[in-house]
Amino acid sequence: MATTPFCLRLLNLQRRPRKRANFEFGHSAMTSSLAKVGFGVFKPKDSRAPRTGALLAPAVGLLLIWMIVPLTMTLWFSFQRYNLQNPLISGFAGFNNYKFLLLYKTLWISIGNTLVLVGSVLSLTIVFGVLFAVVFDEAFFGRNIARLLVIAPFFVMPTVSALIWKNLLMHPVNGLFAWITRSLGLGVVDWFAQAPMISIIIIVAWQWIPFASLILMTAMQSLDREQMEAAYLDGARGLSMFWFITLPHLFRPISVVVMIETIFLLAVFAEILVTTSGGPGNATTTLTYLIYLKALLQWDVGGASAAGVIAIILANVVAAFLIRTVARNLAD
Amino acid sequence: MAKIRGKSSTIWRGGVGWTSALVMFFPIFWMLLASFKTEIDAVTTPPLLFFTPTFENFAAVNQRADYFAYAWNSLAESLGATLLGLAIAVPAAYAAAFFPTKRTKDLLLWMLSTKMLPAVGVLVPMYLLFRDTGLLDTRTGLIIVFTLSNLPIVVWMLYSFFKEVPYEILEAGRMDGARAGAQIRLLLIPLTLPGIASTALLSVILCWNEAFWSLNLTAAKAGPLTAFIASFSSPEGLFWAKLSAASTLAIAPILVFGWLTQRQLVRGLTFGAVK
Structure with missing residues (x-):
């Protein structure tokens, strides 16, 4: 605890010991206290882990569309002459x-x-x-x-x-x-x-x-x-x-x-x-x-x-x- | 902690605490009171604190078919968006919590950053897209928008709950032959049910009270209660007692949900930064 930076201590966050990148310590109080006394409660990254890509894809894909499509359209329209009441006004407006x-x-x-x-x-x-x-x-x-x-x-x-x-x-x-x-x-x-x-x-x-x-x-x-x-x-x-x-x-x-x-x-x-x-x-x-x-x-x-x-x-x-x-x- | 403060300090705190509580709650209390007044009592000066309560406003609200249509929209849209959001977010949070890679952190932060995009910045394209795809003023359209705008919060909140489950439990399940789907269904969800429930409630609360997209993308057909209440803002909407009754019915369930889950909500509202 003494070595924990002050700001982290205020947050009641403990600095988790870092092993090699492919070992990750659990987050709960139990596992971290076990880790402290030397039990290696870590999860090995193994080849039989599920393909996380498929699990993440719906969330990531939908958010990507949600973010990019309207944003691109906003940017595009902002350079257009475009009024819904007057279809005659159209074309590139520059800045x-x-x-x-x-x-x-x-x-x-x-x-x-x-x-x-x-x-x-x-x-x-x-x-x-x-x-x-x-x-x-x-x-x-x-x-x-x-x-x-x-x-x-x-x-x-x-x-x-x-x-x-x-x-x-x-x-x-x-x-x-x-x-x-x-x-x-x-x-x-x-x-x-x-x-x-x-x-x-x-x-x-x-x-x-x-x-x-x-x-x-x-x-x-x-x-x-x-x-x-x-x-x-x-x-x-x-x-x-x-x-x-x-x-x-x-x-x-x-x-x-x-x-x-x-x-x-x-x-x-x-x-x-x-x-x-x-x-x-x-x-x-x-x-x-x-x-x-x-x-x-x-x-x-x-x-x-x-x-x-x-x-x-x-x-x-x-x-x-x-x-x-x-x-x-x-x-x- | 040892007794640092004496008895007088407790009384002083109680005084300040209760005064602030009553001041903060007063507008809601006043509305509640108005909902039990007759229309005449509601606008009388001096304002009445004691009066013969009447249930006629609630009866009147119940007789208005459109109130139920709006309430049903609110319910369907909040629940629909919450269930859809959970279905998308649970697998993602599972992957992020138990199989983190070097990019997981960046991915989560990127999800969070989509929440920072001000809705008004994409109002124009969303309106045009909805108009062109026929989603304007439909429940489906609003469910899509609610789901996506709350997805980062739902993923983050679930992620913070999932991280507290020791991986060993899931691994034991895996040893017994449970695949990802079975691990989530049979182990993770039962273990984190309270967390998932408070995530769902936060999502329902946020959808129920959402007032930007619902006011701009819906009208009479798919409008939720926020839109119904807003339609009373015009000067002819001077039926204050009835409006108060409708408002009371609109906020009561959410207030109860909020009170029940207040402690867990902090996590979701701060993206896990304050627990």
């Missing part, structure tokens, strides 16, 4: 779709909106996720039930949660919030007209705080209690315990949450469609929503495809980081 898009102010506004939405929701979910993980780490009365209530919003379908907030809570006439502010003499906020982006952020954060909490609560269970005790004996209390022991332990799970959420948050769609439809003006038009507008309302296949390529590039930057993080976990 015109891109040129038009990049000069189109709404594109930049929508990228800005996307970043604001993703950034705000991420910060909110991380702050509350860490808070909940710490609070729920130790027993209190009815903790398990309270935990179920905290994670519940994650399982609510996006259209339902959008409509709960839109009709029952944020509605300027009959909503609960309007009644509360009116009773307090503060007047009424028409949420989706006056603070559209903040409203969307609240809804989406409400849906994703449970995700961050769930992951971070699980991660807290692998926190080394002896290490905490040692820190306690060294005089660490409350905040310093949190800052020097808990937070470093949560660092990697947090990065996993950030990256996975980013992928899903870049694709937020239903919440916007149901509440603001991208408005007022283009105040809540994200890149995803812009592509939907171009493709399925304006039928501008070329322009929508070019915007799709931009969305793919944006997501790929994120994906590169995610793959690296997960890969580090896979490597022994």
Whole structure:
């Protein structure tokens, strides 16, 4: 254990001893403890192993098609003049779709909106996720039930949660919030007209705080209690315990949450469609929503495809980081 | 761990814990409440916390034939995609977990990377492909999309469960003459049934709540409940109590599934990076 790198120890992962490449140690606690005392519990790679190609082929083949065909088509359309409403427009467009898009102010506004939405929701979910993980780490009365209530919003379908907030809570006439502010003499906020982006952020954060909490609560269970005790004996209390022991332990799970959420948050769609439809003006038009507008309302296949390529590039930057993080976990 | 915190800390934690739980759950609770109100009670100001509960909304939802059509679509599409996904993923995860080669790791990461492709980036070609092949607004079409978009998660989750089975058990089976198919059917699946069940539930949850493809590729014929609920977003859909009843019915089964499997879901949701 002493030789295990710190970051791996925090993850509660043991470095598995490596023999020659064709021996692989089992993963379970039993086999790895056997391996430690010297029993060679490894699986020899033998010639009678099933042909894994045939077993992997359906999954790999289908995913390959799923990835390559639409992607190639998007790329191809993005260089075409192609509008479903006007069949007379056709032919090779060169970089015109891109040129038009990049000069189109709404594109930049929508990228800005996307970043604001993703950034705000991420910060909110991380702050509350860490808070909940710490609070729920130790027993209190009815903790398990309270935990179920905290994670519940994650399982609510996006259209339902959008409509709960839109009709029952944020509605300027009959909503609960309007009644509360009116009773307090503060007047009424028409949420989706006056603070559209903040409203969307609240809804989406409400849906994703449970995700961050769930992951971070699980991660807290692998926190080394002896290490905490040692820190306690060294005089660490409350905040310093949190800052020097808990937070470093949560660092990697947090990065996993950030990256996975980013992928899903870049694709937020239903919440916007149901509440603001991208408005007022283009105040809540994200890149995803812009592509939907171009493709399925304006039928501008070329322009929508070019915007799709931009969305793919944006997501790929994120994906590169995610793959690296997960890969580090896979490597022994 | 030795007693590090005293009793006052437990009370303090309980207070914060329960406050956050109630705040987070409140919107769902409020919807649940609205579903038992009359339409008039639902829009009354001040909002009613105490009222005579009525089941008329649930009755009204049940009488609407289209609600059942949408619910059936949701069920068929989620289960169809989950079963199809498992059928494709189990052999792949078996191969990856027990017969890893030098390329297995890269293959798994590549599968994961397909999940990173933003759906909206391929919206246009998917729509056109579906239109040209007649898959637009069909259950088959949506099952295909759901299966493929969840396949990486299903493979990864199964892989992480399979890796915990000692190969020796399968090998003993092989010595007794069991081929790959029999090993999977008779040994691996019974041994990892809880893991497979939580994988299936995660897949059902993700399909049931999916709202991008279902809103864009389906309409009245194959639309699942997400689309049904979205159709109420228009201003004339002001039957809040009935909408709440329909929403309650739509989220209840998934909420229960989620609660039952919350601990195992983490693995699937983080591709095995957090256990």
